[in-house]
Amino acid sequence: MNITRILAYRVELPLHEQTYKWSGGKSVNVFDSTIVAVETNVGLVGYGEVCPLGPFYLPAYSDGVRAGLRELGPHLLGDDPRQLVKLNQKMDAALKGHPYVKSGIDIACWDILGQATGLPVCELLGGRYGEDVRLYRAISQESPEQMAAKVAGYRAEGYRRFQLKVGGDPDVDIERIRAVAAKLQPGDRLVADANTGWVQHEAVRVAKAVRDIDVYIEQPCLTYEECLAVRRKIPHPFVLDENIDDLGMLLRAKADLAMDVVNLKISKLGGLTKIKQARDLCVSMGIAMTLEDSWGGDIATAAIAHLAQSTPTEFLFTTTDFNSYVTVSTAVGAPQRKDGWMSASRQSGLGVWPKMEVLGNPLVEIT
Ligand code: MG
Numbered sequence: 407m408n409i410t411r412i413l414a415y416r417v418e419l420p421l422h423e424q425t426y427k428w429s430g431g432k433s434v435n436v437f438d439s440t441i442v443a444v445e446t447n448v449g450l451v452g453y454g455e456v457c458p459l460g461p462f463y464l465p466a467y468s469d470g471v472r473a474g475l476r477e478l479g480p481h482l483l484g485d486d487p488r489q490l491v492k493l494n495q496k497m498d499a500a501l502k503g504h505p506y507v508k509s510g511i512d513i514a515c516w517d518i519l520g521q522a523t524g525l526p527v528c529e530l531l532g533g534r535y536g537e538d539v540r541l542y543r544a545i546s547q548e549s550p551e552q553m554a555a556k557v558a559g560y561r562a563e564g565y566r567r568f569q570l571k572v573g574g575d576p577d578v579d580i581e582r583i584r585a586v587a588a589k590l591q592p593g594d595r596l597v598a599d600a601n602t603g604w605v606q607h608e609a610v611r612v613a614k615a616v617r618d619i620d621v622y623i624e625q626p627c628l629t630y631e632e633c634l635a636v637r638r639k640i641p642h643p644f645v646l647d648e649n650i651d652d653l654g655m656l657l658r659a660k661a662d663l664a665m666d667v668v669n670l671k672i673s674k675l676g677g678l679t680k681i682k683q684a685r686d687l688c689v690s691m692g693i694a695m696t697l698e699d700s701w702g703g704d705i706a707t708a709a710i711a712h713l714a715q716s717t718p719t720e721f722l723f724t725t726t727d728f729n730s731y732v733t734v735s736t737a738v739g740a741p742q743r744k745d746g747w748m749s750a751s752r753q754s755g756l757g758v759w760p761k762m763e764v765l766g767n768p769l770v771e772i773t
Pocket of ligand 1: 601624
């Protein structure tokens with residue numbers, strides 16, 4: 407089997423809540439997502455999706471996905487999409503860095519491998535654990551009162567894991583954490599994710615001001631060294647995210663005891679093949695994970711669901727259903743949230759069928 411054509415479509419994903427805001431005044435109103443189709447000589451077509459959280463979150467941007475595919479795609483024509491490690495080595499040899507560009511192709515090739523073998527991707531990634539996976543809800547950054555007021559509605563949708571977007575003014579962030587924590591019920595979990603937004607002394611101050619609260623602190627500062635310094639001064643369970651973008655950083659953070667939970671995103675690592683390697687290493691090292699992506703719609707959510715559900719339950723801290731945040735559905739068969747949980751498809755591959763009328767004409771065609 408070999409790759410005969412690669413297509414990329416651009417889809418706009420508006421939000422039910424109109425806007426998503428996080429640290430440093432950053433926000434997105436309409437996500438710009440790229441859906442990748444990998445076609446083969448046997449008629450199988452695999453799909454992947456890459457959706458950066460705007461151009462200012464990770465070193466990734468939407469037009470960069472498409473430009474990168476134009477550069478990378480021609481090197482992959484004729485290659486067997488089922489030989490995923492070999493394919494990833496080829497991608498890394500052809501284009502240095504830019505893991506997010508490679509992610510959509512890699513996901514699409516896992517979809518092809520699943521279709522070719524008649525197995526759901528989660529079973530190929532290691533096995534299906536349990537019936538479903540538990541979701542978190544991100545709470546966009548607003549005033550403490552507005553954020554606290556959102557909790558009841560999200561809980562009514564079944565969510566019991568809440569990720570509070572902080573990383574703003576430290577005094578307001580202390581109020582944000584206190585206001586939301588006051589709305590929690592037994593069994594709920596709260597994460598305060600600063601998304602690199604605090605400088606070191608502010609992070610320590612915020613954490614010490616909420617030391618009586620059962621809250622996880624996620625990625626308080628920009629650099630790994632600042633985060634490590636904060637981690638060593640505060641009592642809360644600690645999550646690293648933006649700094650952990652390859653195996654080297656993961657191993658370094660483990661050696662430094664720098665985290666209790668790590669947030670791994672498919673496109674940040676460069677696809678399912680690479681995130682599987684990091685995920686399996688975390689399981690071996692005893693580190694729980696939030697498994698997700700930067701953002702996305704139905705196809706990204708399907709890939710997330712297969713990754714999450716192939717992870718031993720005790721190591722899956724939480725995961726997310728981005729397709730329920732956005733107003734546009736791009737595929738049939740994607741996971742749908744049920745009472746705060748979702749499950750990976752039992753169909754072969756990712757189990758998604760793109761709505762070609764939503765995708766429109768491809769912006770990239772590699773033949
Ligand atoms: Mg995070």
